Amino acid sequence: MRGPLNMALTETQLDSLVQALRTVLRDDQILTSKTDRYNRTRVPAPFPVHRWAERLPDLAVLPTTTEQVAGVVRIANDLRVPVVPRDGGTGLTDGAAPLRGGIVVDLKAMDQIYELDLENRTVTVGVGINMLKLNEKLARHGLFYPDDPASYPCSLVGGRIGTSGWSLIGSRYGHTRDLVLSFDHVLPTGEVMHVGDGGGGKISKSSSGFQLKHLFMGHQGTLGIATTATLKLFPKPEAELSPFWSFDNYDDAYACTGALARAGVATFAGAVLFDEYKVAYLRRDDEAYIPQPGDVRALVCSVMYGYEDEVRAGGKRLFRIAREHGASYLGDEISEGDWAARHDRYATPLHGRTKDGQVIPMSWHCEDAAVNYTNLPSVSKAWHDIIADLRRKTDVFDDWGMFAYTSGNTGVDYLTEIDVGIWEQRLDDTAWDLWVRAKRDIAAVALAHGGSISTCHGSCREGEVDLVPEELGRGFQVMLDVKRTLDPHNIMNPGKYLLDRAYAASPHPEGALQ
Template sequence: MTTTFGATPFTNEPFTTPPLSDERLATLVTALRGVLADDQVLLAKTDRYNRARVPAPFPVHRWSERVPDVVVMPTSTEQVAQVVRIANDLKVPVVPRDGGTGLTDGAVPMHRGIVVDVKKMNQIHELDLVHRTVTVGTGINMLKLNERLAPHGLFYPDDPASYPCSLVGGRIGTSGWSLIGSRYGHTRDLVLSFDHVLPTGDVLHVGDGIGQQISKSSSGYQLKHLFMGHQGTLGIATRATLKLFPKPEAELSPFWAFDNYDDAHACTGALARAGVATFAGAVLFDEHKVAYLRRDDEAYIPQPADVRALVCAVMYGYEDEVRAGGRRLFRIAKEHGARYLGDEISEGDWAARHDRYATPLHGRTKDGQVIPMSWHCEDASITFANLPAVSRAWHEILADLRRRTDVFDDWGMFAYTNTSTGVDYLTEIDVGIWEQRLDEAAWAAWVEAKRAIAQVAIASGGSMSACHGSCREGEVDLLPQELGRGFDVMLDVKRVLDPNNIMNPGKYLLDRAYDRSTDAHR
C-alpha cells in the first residue's frame, strides 16, 4: 500500500493535514516508548513548535499547520531504524531534523507526523590520525568538531554560512556548499561514507566500496551522491566518516572596491583562473549588495558612493604558499582597476562571515520605511559569462515584486566560485521579508517571483539551486523541466525505496510517484 499525505498532493494550492487523532497518537507514542526512553519522546507544545521553523520564509501565516505530532531524539542508528519501522507500520510521516538551518524548508514537517531530531547523536566515535579521518554521529556540528580536532593540527573544512549551528547530518541531507569549497571541496567531496537508515527502516552503508575510509571505487553503482541532497526524502544519515586536512598556517582574504560592476566581474573571473594552489574562493558583490551594506549593516564600514561593486578572494594554506599566491592575486586585482580596502575591513568582514546567519535585519519598504525583516535568498549555479545578464534579470523580478507589495526588499546579489576553475558560481539574491505582513496574497506573489528567478537560471544554462535545494513552492515547479528524464528516475527511486511515502512527504514533487487513489485518511 502506498500513502500520499494531504488533500492536494499534486498542486501548490494551500492545504492542511490535520493532527493525528487522539487514538492514533496514543498508539504511536506507545510504540515509540517501546524502543526509546520516555525523555526521548517529546510531546510538549514547546518541543514540537520549536522544531517546526527554519530560517527560510516558510509561510508563517500558516505555521501552525506544520507542527509535528511528536518529536523523537534517538541516540543510535538502530534507534532511528526502529522509529522508521514504526512509522511504516502506522503510516505516519517522518521528517529528519538536524540543525534546522536549511533555506528551502526541508526540515519543515509538511504533513506533521514524527520529527527525528538527531542532536543527541553527536559523538566522535573514532579519530584516525594516520589516515586523517574522523567518524562522528551526524548530530555534531562543524564548530564543535573542529574544537576537538584543533589540538591535533587538523580541521574539517566544511564551512557554510551556518557553520556554528548546522550539523553534519543536515549537510549530507542537503549536499551542502562550503565557503572554502574551491580549496577543499564541498560536503559531497568531504564525506567519505555514512550509515543511512532507508525509508523502510533498513540500514545501508553508503560510500565508495564497502570500507569507511575509501575515497575512490569502481565497484558497482556510485550511490553516495544519490543519498546526499535528497532533503530527507530518502532516509536519515546517522554516522559519517569525514576527510580531515592540516589546519592552515595562514589565510588571506583581501577585499577590493570597484567603481563599476563590469570591471569587478572581469576581475573575479581572472582571480579564479589564476591557478593559485591555495585559492579557496572568490566572491563578487554587486551594486545592490554594496548599497544594502552601506545602508543597513551597522558592523560594516560604509564605502563612498563611487564604490559600485566589491570583490573578495580567499586563500588557505602554508604561509609561504599564501604569501606567493597573494602577491599574484593582488597583481591581477590591480590590473583590473581594483582598490584594496585595507586589512581592517578585509580581515574583519571575512572573520564575520558566520555571525549574522538567520537573524532579524533592517529592511525597507518601497516608501523607504526601515523595519525589521527576516533574511532569505534564492540561489542558483550560473556560469561565469552569464552572471551579468542573470543579475539584471533577477533584480528586475524583485523590482516588480516590490512595486506590488511592501513585504519584500532587494538586498543585492553575490556570486561565489563553485570550483577552483571558476567555471560556475553559486549566485544568490538576498531578499528581506516582512514576515509580520506575510499573507496569502504576498505568499503567492513570492512564489511567482521564486518561479521566475528559477526560470532565468535554467534559461541561462545554469541550475536553479547550487546548494540550498529546490524542493518547495515556486522553483520546485520547474524541477521536471531542469532534470528532464532525470526527474522520472527520481520518482522511480522514491517509489521503490519508500513504498509508503513515509520520508518527508510533500517535498520535491515526489508525491507524484504515488497513485492518487491510495490517499490515506488520518
C-alpha cells in the same frame, strides 16, 4: 489511518504511536508538548506567521543511536506515519519542515566522535555534531574539517548530507559531497545500509557498482536518514589571506573575479563578487558592514588557505591581478574582519527599506542557482528586475543585492544568490503568492541560461520546485522510480520535491494506524 493533508493524528492514534515508540525509546526521548513541536517547525526561510501551525508534527523524538533511528522508522513505516529528519534546521527550502504531520526525528543528540584516525586523517561522528564544535576538538591535533557554510556555527553534519551542502571555501577543499567519505543510512523501511565509495568507510574513490553515495546526499530527507558519517580531514591552515577590493563599476569587478578564479593559485579557496545592490544594502545595515564611500559600486573578496610561504606567494599573484583590473584594496582591518564575520550574516541582516525609504526590521531569504561565469551579468539583471517588479506590487519585499561565489577552483560555475528582505509580520497569503511566483520566475531565468535551479539549498519549496521536472527531464522520472521503490508507503518527508507523483494512484497512501 493518516488523514488528509496536514490533519493531525487523533488522540487514540497518537497514544498508539507513543506506545509503539516506547519499545525503542525512553519516555524523555519522545516529545509531545506544543512547545517541543513548534520549536521543530521553524526554519530560517520566511513563511506566513499565521500559517506556522500547518507545519506542526504530531510529535518529535530524540534518538541517540542508529539502532534507535532504525526502530523509529520501522514503526513509522508499519503504521504509515510520516517521518521528517531534522538536524540543525538551518535549511532554506523547508527540508526539515513537516508538511504532513507525523514524527520529526531530531538528530542533534547524536553528536559523538566515535573515531579519530590521525594517520588516515578521517573522523567518524554522529551526524548531530556541529562543524564548529568538531573543529574545536580537531584543532588540538592540528587538523580541521573544512566544510564551511554560512550557517557554520549552527548547522549539523547530517543536514549537510541531507542537502549536499556547499562550502564557502569549497574551491580549495571541496564541498560536502567531496568531504563526506561514507555514512550509515536508515532507509524508509527501517533497514540500515552503509553508503560510500565502494564498501569501505574511508575510501574516496571506487568503481565497484553504482555510485550510491551521491544518491543519498541532497535528497532532503526523502530517502531516509543518515546517522553516522566518516569525514575527510585536512591540516589546519597555517595562514589565511582574505583581501577585499572595491571597484567603481560592476563590469571591472566581474572581470576581476573571473581572472582570480582562473589564476591557478593552489591555495585559492574562493572568490566572491558583491554587486551594486549588495553594496547599497550594506551601507544602510550598519550591523553587517562598514559603510563604503559613494563611488564604490562593487566589491570582490578572495580567500587563500595553506602554509604561510605558499599563501604569501599566491597572494602576491592575486593582488597583481586585482590591480590590473582597477581594484582598490580596502585594507587589512576591513578585509580580515569582514571575512572573519562571514558566518554572522546568516542571522544578523535585519534592515530593509519600505517604499518611502523607511528602514524597518525584515527577515532574510536568498534564492540561489548554479550559473556559468559568462552568464552572471545577464542573470543578475533579470533577477533584479523580478524583485523590482515585486517591490512595485507590495512593500513586504526588498532587494538586498547579489553575491556570486566560485563553486570550483577554475570558476566554471558560481553559486549565484539574490538576497531578499521579507517583512515577515506582514507576509499574508496574497504577498506569499506573489513571492512564490517570483521564486518560479527566478528559477526559470537560471534554467534559461543553462544553469541549475539550486547550487546548495535545494529546490523543494513552492515556486522553484515546480520547475524541477523541467530541469531534470527523464532524470525526474528516475527520481520517482527510486522513491517508490525505496519508500513504498511514502513515509519519508512526504510532500517534498514533487515526489508524491510517484504514487499517482494514491498520493497519500492509507496507513495501518487505527
